[in-house]
Amino acid sequence: MRLLISLLVLTLCNLASAETLLVFGDEVWTMNGKELIKDGYVLIKDGRIAEVGPASNATPDGTERILRGRIVTPGLVDAHTCVGLAGHLNSDHDRDELDRTTSIQPHLRAIDAYNPHERLIEWVRGFGVTTMHTGHAPQALVSGQTMLVKTTGNRVEDATIRPRAMIACSLSDTAIREKSPGSRAKAFAMLRQRLLDAAHHDRQMTQSDTEEAKPPKPDLELEALASVLRGETPLLIHAHRARDIANALRLKREFDIPIVLDGAAEAHLMIDELKEADIPVFIHPTMIRPYGECENLSFETASKLIKAGIPVAMQSGYESYVPRTRVVLYEAGMAAANGCSREEAMRMITIEPARILGIDERVGSIEIGKDGDLAIYDGDPFEWTTHCTGVVIDGSVVSDQPR
Amino acid sequence: MHRMTLLLTLLAAVLNMSESAMAHPGHKEAFLNARVIPVNSPAIEPGYLIIENGKIVEVGPMSQWVQDSPAIKTRDCTGQTIMPGLICTHSHIGIQGKGGGGADGSTPIQPEVRILDTIDINNAGFRRALAGGLTCLNIMPGSGHLSSGQTAYVKVRPAKQVEDMLILDANGKPMGGLKMANGTNPQRDAPFPGTRAKSAALVRQAFMDAQDYQRKMDLAGDDPDKRPDRNLKLETLAEVLRGERVVHHHTHRHDDILTVLRLADEFDFRVVLHHVSDGWKVADEIAEAGAPCSIILIDSPGGKQEAVDLAYDTGRILDEAGALVAFHTDDLITDSRWFRRMPALAMRAGLDRQTALESLTINAAKMLDLDHRIGSLEPGKDADFIILDGDPFSIYTNNLATFVDGKQVFDLSDPDDRLYAVGGMGAGNPMRPYLCCIDEGHE
Numbered sequence: 001m002r003l004l005i006s007l008l009v010l011t012l013c014n015l016a017s018a019e020t021l022l023v024f025g026d027e028v029w030t031m032n033g034k035e036l037i038k039d040g041y042v043l044i045k046d047g048r049i050a051e052v053g054p055a056s057n058a059t060p061d062g063t064e065r066i067l068r069g070r071i072v073t074p075g076l077v078d079a080h081t082c083v084g085l086a087g088h089l090n091s092d093h094d095r096d097e098l099d100r101t102t103s104i105q106p107h108l109r110a111i112d113a114y115n116p117h118e119r120l121i122e123w124v125r126g127f128g129v130t131t132m133h134t135g136h137a138p139q140a141l142v143s144g145q146t147m148l149v150k151t152t153g154n155r156v157e158d159a160t161i162r163p164r165a166m167i168a169c170s171l172s173d174t175a176i177r178e179k180s181p182g183s184r185a186k187a188f189a190m191l192r193q194r195l196l197d198a199a200h201h202d203r204q205m206t207q208s209d210t211e212e213a214k215p216p217k218p219d220l221e222l223e224a225l226a227s228v229l230r231g232e233t234p235l236l237i238h239a240h241r242a243r244d245i246a247n248a249l250r251l252k253r254e255f256d257i258p259i260v261l262d263g264a265a266e267a268h269l270m271i272d273e274l275k276e277a278d279i280p281v282f283i284h285p286t287m288i289r290p291y292g293e294c295e296n297l298s299f300e301t302a303s304k305l306i307k308a309g310i311p312v313a314m315q316s317g318y319e320s321y322v323p324r325t326r327v328v329l330y331e332a333g334m335a336a337a338n339g340c341s342r343e344e345a346m347r348m349i350t351i352e353p354a355r356i357l358g359i360d361e362r363v364g365s366i367e368i369g370k371d372g373d374l375a376i377y378d379g380d381p382f383e384w385t386t387h388c389t390g391v392v393i394d395g396s397v398v399s400d401q402p403r
Numbered sequence: 404m405h406r407m408t409l410l411l412t413l414l415a416a417v418l419n420m421s422e423s424a425m426a427h428p429g430h431k432e433a434f435l436n437a438r439v440i441p442v443n444s445p446a447i448e449p450g451y452l453i454i455e456n457g458k459i460v461e462v463g464p465m466s467q468w469v470q471d472s473p474a475i476k477t478r479d480c481t482g483q484t485i486m487p488g489l490i491c492t493h494s495h496i497g498i499q500g501k502g503g504g505g506a507d508g509s510t511p512i513q514p515e516v517r518i519l520d521t522i523d524i525n526n527a528g529f530r531r532a533l534a535g536g537l538t539c540l541n542i543m544p545g546s547g548h549l550s551s552g553q554t555a556y557v558k559v560r561p562a563k564q565v566e567d568m569l570i571l572d573a574n575g576k577p578m579g580g581l582k583m584a585n586g587t588n589p590q591r592d593a594p595f596p597g598t599r600a601k602s603a604a605l606v607r608q609a610f611m612d613a614q615d616y617q618r619k620m621d622l623a624g625d626d627p628d629k630r631p632d633r634n635l636k637l638e639t640l641a642e643v644l645r646g647e648r649v650v651h652h653h654t655h656r657h658d659d660i661l662t663v664l665r666l667a668d669e670f671d672f673r674v675v676l677h678h679v680s681d682g683w684k685v686a687d688e689i690a691e692a693g694a695p696c697s698i699i700l701i702d703s704p705g706g707k708q709e710a711v712d713l714a715y716d717t718g719r720i721l722d723e724a725g726a727l728v729a730f731h732t733d734d735l736i737t738d739s740r741w742f743r744r745m746p747a748l749a750m751r752a753g754l755d756r757q758t759a760l761e762s763l764t765i766n767a768a769k770m771l772d773l774d775h776r777i778g779s780l781e782p783g784k785d786a787d788f789i790i791l792d793g794d795p796f797s798i799y800t801n802n803l804a805t806f807v808d809g810k811q812v813f814d815l816s817d818p819d820d821r822l823y824a825v826g827g828m829g830a831g832n833p834m835r836p837y838l839c840c841i842d843e844g845h846e
Contacts, residue, residue, distance in 0.1 A: 087705075088703070088705030088711060089705060089708060089711065090706050091708060120705065124703070268827070289738070290531075290826060290832065291832040291833070291835055292832075292833070292834070295831030295832055295833055296827060296828045296829065296831060297830075298825055299826055319706065322701050322706030322707055322736065323702040323703040323706055325702070326703070327702050327703065334798070336799075338825060383798055384744050384748055384750075384796060384797075
């Protein structure tokens with residue numbers, strides 16, 4: 001309830017602060033499945049998109065703030081990052097994306113760790129990223145929750161779209177600890193046991209409601225996992241090797257839970273299986289380093305999965321060293337240079353992640369009624385030498401310096 | 404490359420003992436109708452390039468092309484761009500795995516260690532480097548020491564042993580510099596330094612020891628009995644003092660950069676500044692000292708304390724101040740296959756296009772004392788070049804072919820080579836790379 005009030009306050013604030021914007025582009029990439037609009041415009045009023053069309057249809061009354069660019073796209077959506085929990089200093093107390101005390105911690109909330117003033121947020125926003133799916137790092141069997149944010153706001157409440165998006169899980173090398181879990185099979189057994197515990201706990205909770213039995217002891221961890229079992233919160237499963245991808249699918253079959261595959265360097269070996277299981281993939285950043293469990297990655301994986309009809313979104317991913325974060329625009333660009341069309345690549349950082357994350361009613365395409373989030377470029381957005389010249393969030397210009 | 408060609412190349416590498424004998428005798432080939440970017444002179448379009456015996460013999464506009472011999476092999480490069488092979492001044496390919504890297508944890512200054520003694524020539528990184536159009540690398544030990552050892556300048560040639568890749572100087576000696584570092588990476592528990600001042604003091608003491616060693620050598624003259632006992636560490640530092648070996652210095656923060664310049668001035672050694680994240684803050688000082696800069700750009704600033712102010716503008720600002728500018732992959736910090744991306748990102752922040760071209764080629768060659776052999780397309784230089792299908796600084800441009808010493812060592816149309824260009828089963832490394840700090844992930 002408190003969150004609802006916060007969101008309401010946020011909306012009212014935006015209504016107050018957002019000006020009316022008239023944005024012209026030589027091309028407007030709406031990402032709504034239709035062809036791009038040549039010489040188009042977007043009108044943003046009260047923080048939302050009010051009009052879209054050919055520039056000749058615009059009827060300015062002289063009070064609008066006018067922006068122009070070569071290419072106008074929806075504000076970019078980063079399908080998965082750790083920015084905001086992960087800080088640019090990367091020193092002790094600047095790594096809130098991972099707690100190593102135990103290996104299963106689904107109850108760690110991202111909202112309690114997100115720093116809206118982190119410099120990396122401003123950095124990625126400068127390239128056009130307006131929405132992020134961020135949270136705990138894929139570096140433990142279950143590391144914690146993820147959340148959906150806009151890349152703006154003074155307090156986490158200002159930024160939050162959804163406080164709990166998914167629960168981050170790893171079935172890859174990153175789940176393995178010195179002692180426990182010390183092996184994949186053990187990790188898998190531990191996770192299954194906790195899911196069974198959560199199912200039991202959830203049953204007890206439900207029964208206590210109906211039969212007035214004594215309710216079980218509150219347990220944040222089991223309650224978080226129960227929301228996965230109830231299908232409310234997807235498990236974001238980090239897996240790179242084909243073996244680990246197969247394990248993720250097995251887990252889904254056993255517990256009938258929603259999952260999204262994260263990373264998936266060897267997904268090109270598992271295309272039929274992923275298609276059959278109907279699993280969306282947040283593909284590893286194209287430029288992730290090709291060693292260890294990513295040694296067999298291919299730059300063409302995104303393209304191959306898309307051609308097979310698998311929902312694919314691009315992530316900037318998790319980095320423990322330098323660069324502390326990648327830029328999802330760059331990563332999609334590399335996919336565009338390796339088998340994807342420009343449109344497919346742009347879909348992977350706009351409407352596709354919005355759909356997979358269930359926020360496509362608000363973000364991911366330029367359509368009337370959606371949030372006034374735009375990115376403006378002075379050339380092909382994917383070219384290394386192009387600049388992002390403007391970024392708009394909820395109708396407010398948050399960046400107008402070329403980056 | 405076809406397996407057969409690879410075998411033959413390997414055989415040739417084994418049979419030929421000296422570096423210069425590796426070129427095909429009598430092999431003359433012309434590349435026609437290309438956009439030719441010689442780098443040291445304006446682009447020629449359409450132009451041609453002729454190579455023979457592993458060397459460039461002619462570059463010119465198609466209007467001047469004369470087929471002087473019917474035996475000459477020709478290749479039509481219409482719509483393609485030919486430029487010099489890319490040179491990476493700072494790479495870590497082939498030094499990973501157990502026992503990898505240069506210096507060990509025993510002491511902070513180990514100039515006696517040679518990286519050439521640890522290079523795994525079969526590492527897939529070399530194939531990926533060729534896919535990226537890199538023909539020459541400075542392979543460096545890591546930055547976790549004040550000095551982690553001697554670097555190796557190599558051609559990315561198919562090899563059976565590291566000798567097949569090493570670049571030799573006029574006396575037949577393998578070429579390389581000395582890796583040094585300051586800032587955060589070498590600061591560790593004793594006997595490593597715990598502060599910046601201690602780091603500088605340890606380095607000064609080592610160079611003073613080397614000066615003393617050199618003095619004794621000078622005094623002994625030609626009398627072997629009077630010479631001091633050979634000391635590999637001091638011998639290497641003495642090479643640095645004599646200007647025979649360039650210091651390749653890891654340094655990020657503005658004050659660390661100035662410390663390097665101060666030490667270089669005190670001991671009169673030649674230095675190339677590497678990384679220079681804060682270079683934009685002290686560009687005039689760097690330019691005045693005449694220190695060349697090899698820059699790294701990563702996708703976002705930070706990740707470590709000394710790189711929090713890293714800026715895409717550094718290349719432009721250093722260039723405008725008058726410093727010599729190159730970039731490096733620091734492979735696997737960044738992937739060699741996208742080396743062209745780095746100056747392109749600097750262009751995004753205003754770096755001049757010609758400087759960007761020079762940074763990948765002739766400027767890098769200068770930093771390795773190899774500009775008389777490589778770095779531009781000129782008659783007499785080594786036939787190290789690449790053929791691109793578009794503009795060097797476009798993300799959509801592919802490297803179609805890489806030539807080293809006149810031999811094609813990468814062919815994108817060959818499935819075996821293509822695997823290393825785009826990835827897939829078997830294209831990477833099973834082992835974590837050896838790099839200071841990446842394994843710990845928390846430096």
